[in-house]
Amino acid sequence: MADPGDVRSRPIGIFDSGLGGLTVLKAIAALLPKEHIVYFGDSGRAPYGSKSPETIIKFSCQNVRFLREQAVKMIVIACNTASSRAYEAVRDSAGVPVVEVVRPGAAAACRLTRSGRIGVIGTRGTIESNVYIRAIQCSDAAVTVVQRACPLFVSLAEEGWWDGEITRSIAAVYLRPLLEQQIDTLVLGCTHYPLLSGVIAEVCGPAVTLVQAGQSVAAVVRQTLAGAGLLRTEPGAGHHTYYTSDSVDQFQILGSSFLAETVSDVHRIDIERY
Amino acid sequence: MADPGDVRSRPIGIFDSGLGGLTVLKAIAALLPKEHIVYFGDSGRAPYGSKSPETIIKFSCQNVRFLREQAVKMIVIACNTASSRAYEAVRDSAGVPVVEVVRPGAAAACRLTRSGRIGVIGTRGTIESNVYIRAIQCSDAAVTVVQRACPLFVSLAEEGWWDGEITRSIAAVYLRPLLEQQIDTLVLGCTHYPLLSGVIAEVCGPAVTLVQAGQSVAAVVRQTLAGAGLLRTEPGAGHHTYYTSDSVDQFQILGSSFLAETVSDVHRIDIERY
Numbered sequence: 001m002a003d004p005g006d007v008r009s010r011p012i013g014i015f016d017s018g019l020g021g022l023t024v025l026k027a028i029a030a031l032l033p034k035e036h037i038v039y040f041g042d043s044g045r046a047p048y049g050s051k052s053p054e055t056i057i058k059f060s061c062q063n064v065r066f067l068r069e070q071a072v073k074m075i076v077i078a079c080n081t082a083s084s085r086a087y088e089a090v091r092d093s094a095g096v097p098v099v100e101v102v103r104p105g106a107a108a109a110c111r112l113t114r115s116g117r118i119g120v121i122g123t124r125g126t127i128e129s130n131v132y133i134r135a136i137q138c139s140d141a142a143v144t145v146v147q148r149a150c151p152l153f154v155s156l157a158e159e160g161w162w163d164g165e166i167t168r169s170i171a172a173v174y175l176r177p178l179l180e181q182q183i184d185t186l187v188l189g190c191t192h193y194p195l196l197s198g199v200i201a202e203v204c205g206p207a208v209t210l211v212q213a214g215q216s217v218a219a220v221v222r223q224t225l226a227g228a229g230l231l232r233t234e235p236g237a238g239h240h241t242y243y244t245s246d247s248v249d250q251f252q253i254l255g256s257s258f259l260a261e262t263v264s265d266v267h268r269i270d271i272e273r274y
Numbered sequence: 275m276a277d278p279g280d281v282r283s284r285p286i287g288i289f290d291s292g293l294g295g296l297t298v299l300k301a302i303a304a305l306l307p308k309e310h311i312v313y314f315g316d317s318g319r320a321p322y323g324s325k326s327p328e329t330i331i332k333f334s335c336q337n338v339r340f341l342r343e344q345a346v347k348m349i350v351i352a353c354n355t356a357s358s359r360a361y362e363a364v365r366d367s368a369g370v371p372v373v374e375v376v377r378p379g380a381a382a383a384c385r386l387t388r389s390g391r392i393g394v395i396g397t398r399g400t401i402e403s404n405v406y407i408r409a410i411q412c413s414d415a416a417v418t419v420v421q422r423a424c425p426l427f428v429s430l431a432e433e434g435w436w437d438g439e440i441t442r443s444i445a446a447v448y449l450r451p452l453l454e455q456q457i458d459t460l461v462l463g464c465t466h467y468p469l470l471s472g473v474i475a476e477v478c479g480p481a482v483t484l485v486q487a488g489q490s491v492a493a494v495v496r497q498t499l500a501g502a503g504l505l506r507t508e509p510g511a512g513h514h515t516y517y518t519s520d521s522v523d524q525f526q527i528l529g530s531s532f533l534a535e536t537v538s539d540v541h542r543i544d545i546e547r548y
Contacts, residue, residue, distance in 0.1 A: 044329045045319045050432070052521030055318045155429035158324070166447065169440050247326030272546040 008232050011036035011241070012221065013072030013096075015063040018046035019251070020154070020191035021078030022258045024101060025240070027214030028076070028221055032231075035238040038070045041255075042271060044245030047154055048081040049123025049190070056125060060086035064094050065274040066243070072096060073230050076221060080122050080189050084129040097224050102126075104220050105187050105213030106135035110143060112209050113185040119178035119208075120147040122189030123154065132189055146181040150174040150190075157192040158254070163199050171196070171203045179204065187211045195258070242266040282506050285310035285515070286495065287346030287370075289337040292320035293525070294428070294465035295352030296532045298375065299514070301488030302350070302495055306505075309512040312344045315529075316545060318519030321428055322355040323397025323464070330399060334360035338368050339548040340517070346370060347504050350495060354396050354463050358403040371498050376400075378494050379461050379487030380409035384417060386483050387459040393452035393482075394421040396463030397428065406463055420455040424448040424464075431466040432528070437473050445470070445477045453478065461485045469532070519545040 012032075014025055018041045025039055040063055042048075048056050060082045067075055074097045077083045077090060083100035091098045109118045120132040127149040136145050152170055161167050178186065186208050188194060194212045201210055225231045232238065244251040248266045255263040286306075288299055292315045299313055314337055316322075322330050334356045341349055348371045351357045351364060357374035365372045383392045394406040401423040410419050426444055435441050452460065460482050462468060468486045475484055499505045506512065518525040522540045529537040 044325060050524075051318060052524060055520050151433050152426070152429050152435075155426050159425050161426075166440065166443050169443065173440065246329050250324075250326060 007073055008230055009036070009234060010071050010073040011038045012074050012076060013038050013040070013067035013070060014076040014078045015040040015042065015060070015067060015082070016079040016191060017041070017048040017081065018043040019254055019258050020157070022255055023191050023194050023212070024076065024078035024214050024217055026259055027218040029238070029240065031215075031218040031222055033237055034232050034234075036232065037238060037240045038067060038072060038243070039240065040066060040243045041251060042245050043251060044271065047123070048079060049125050049154060050151060051125065053085045053125070053129075056082055056085035057089045060090050061093060062271055062274040064090050066269065066271060068095065074099065074221070074225060076217065077101065078191055078217075080191060081125040084126045084131040097228060099217060099220050099224060101191070101213045101217050102131050102189070103135050104216035105189065105211055106132055107139050108213065108216045109185050109187050109211045110136060110139040112211060113143065115182065115184040116140075116143045117181060117183045118143055118145050119181070119183035119186040120145060120189050121150045121153070121174065121178070121186065121193065122147070124149040124151055126189050132187060146178050146183055148174055148178055153196055154190065154192045157195040160257070162195050167196065167199050168203060171199050175200070175203050179208075183208060185209050185211060188213075240265065243269050245269060245271040281347050282504050283310070283508060284345050284347040285312045286348050286350060287312050287314070287341035287344060288350040288352045289314040289316065289334070289341060289356070290353040290465060291315070291322035291355065292317040293528055293532050294431070296529055297465050297468045297486070298350065298352035298488050298491055300533055301492040303512070303514065305489075305492040305496055307511055308506050308508075310506065311512060311514045312341060312346060312517070313514065314340060314517045315525060316519050317525060318545065321397070322353060323399050323428060324425060325399065327359045327399070330356055330359035331363045334364050335367060336545055336548040338364050340543065340545060342369065348373065348495070348499060350491065351375065352465055352491075354465060355399040358400045358405040371502060373491060373494050373498060375465070375487045375491050376405050376463070377409050378490035379463065379485055380406055381413050382487065382490045383459050383461050383485045384410060384413040386485060387417065389456065389458040390417045391455060391457045392417055392419050393455070393457035393460040394419060394463050395424045395427070395448065395452070395460065395467065396421070398423040398425055400463050406461060420452050420457055422448055422452055427470055428464065428466045431469040434531070436469050441470065441473050442477060445473050449474070449477050453482075457482060459483050459485060462487075514539065516540040517543050519543060
């Protein structure tokens with residue numbers, strides 16, 4: 001970095017419960033290739049999806065304290081469960097701009113729906129928080145939202161069962177009540193779900209548009225940095241550094257499979273110290 | 275307790291990554307109804323099954339420090355992954371007798387097999403540790419062991435999908451390679467799996483005997499306490515106290531469903547302090 005005192009040179013900090021947030025990192029890196037990024041995946045305590053609000057808030061605040069120590073200029077909560085349960089706590093304590101993943105996805109769904117019937121799928125924590133219902137109806141009060149928790153989808157994504165008959169059967173069970181409500185737009189409200197989007201699209205059929213928040217989140221990140229005069233201006237591509245609270249090897253292997261490119265510069269940290 | 279200084283009056287301490295170990299608690303309480311029990315379920319950091327050995331050892335040692343603070347007279351590791359990865363570390367630091375769940379299950383399987391072909395299923399951590407292969411071949415070197423990790427089984431158990439077509443299809447995929455090797459005995463090497471034993475038995479057919487370690491573990495607990503003169507002698511039923519690192523409500527609801535009886539006296543603790 002040319003001038004370490006220049007706040008624009010600082011990295012964007014991203015955290016997730018584990019690897020799913022790499023789908024968000026990928027979208028941000030594609031739109032903002034010059035930005036440095038520090039990613040923390042809390043694989044040692046993953047998943048967050050079925051844990052209580054108090055636990056998610058505690059873990060998220062620890063993650064923020066770690067990222068702040070890396071002198072980040074912005075924090076991205078790349079996990080729907082943490083965005084649903086801990087956004088306010090993170091925003092109030094971060095000391096830098098905070099972007100989460102629920103509102104950008106909700107706004108994109110409102111722009112895309114024609115029938116005004118939007119489906120949302122996510123973890124138990126995200127669905128029980130009703131945060132998507134509030135965010136969507138805040139964008140457009142006339143929209144009807146039908147939602148459903150799909151806890152097995154994260155396990156299927158991590159098991160590598162991204163297609164096949166069993167995954168299709170499970171998707172059919174989860175999605176049937178939403179399809180019966182004649183949704184025309186479906187928000188994939190968990191950063192693991194894009195890995196299953198082929199099967200989900202097949203079960204939903206061509207009448208339903210899938211919304212993955214990654215690109216919308218990246219647009220909000222760019223807009224927020226630009227608005228604050230914080231976009232990196234030096235020449236050269238940004239560097240990506242990864243931290244995990246579990247095995248470095250496992251992060252590299254699974255992370256490379258999630259990103260479909262090699263993940264290197266991975267470090268292990270003890271998040272419970274924060 | 276009549277005499278708090280009497281070590282025989284102290285509780286048995288049991289820990290698990292979450293709720294699965296309640297199947298072990300149930301077997302111990304059935305055999306030793308007079309014993310007080312303190313159970314800790316680490317639901318805030320669950321599951322352990324796919325995490326690294328270092329993480330499992332760290333979490334297990336914290337769990338032991340918490341149980342030692344409750345003045346337990348014995349520790350039971352009611353989690354196959356923790357037994358596989360952290361038994362030595364726990365035994366060396368506990369300061370009280372330690373019972374784990376792998377060896378009792380392995381010994382029971384060796385007694386039951388007629389063909390000498392034993393199957394083992396468990397989490398990725400348990401299977402990769404090869405601890406069942408070592409324990410079974412230590413009991414009987416002539417036995418052939420065929421093993422397979424079944425990561426989706428824990429999610430299916432926690433989702434409440436204990437039977438039905440999808441669970442049967444997943445079990446068929448996981449068990450096919452073991453059945454092709456003509457096993458006659460199958461060790462359910464994860465404390466969640468007894469909840470799926472109906473489906474697993476159906477897929478295996480009548481020629482395969484299922485081994486659930488609960489009763490064998492309870493027998494080892496009784497034998498160890500009796501051998502050390504530590505069985506509780508006062509009149510009256512033992513009291514069970516539960517601790518969790520996540521939501522008390524969720525522990526009560528899911529725990530009652532796992533145990534098929536009401537779980538009360540549940541407390542939340544911050545395990546990261548230990």
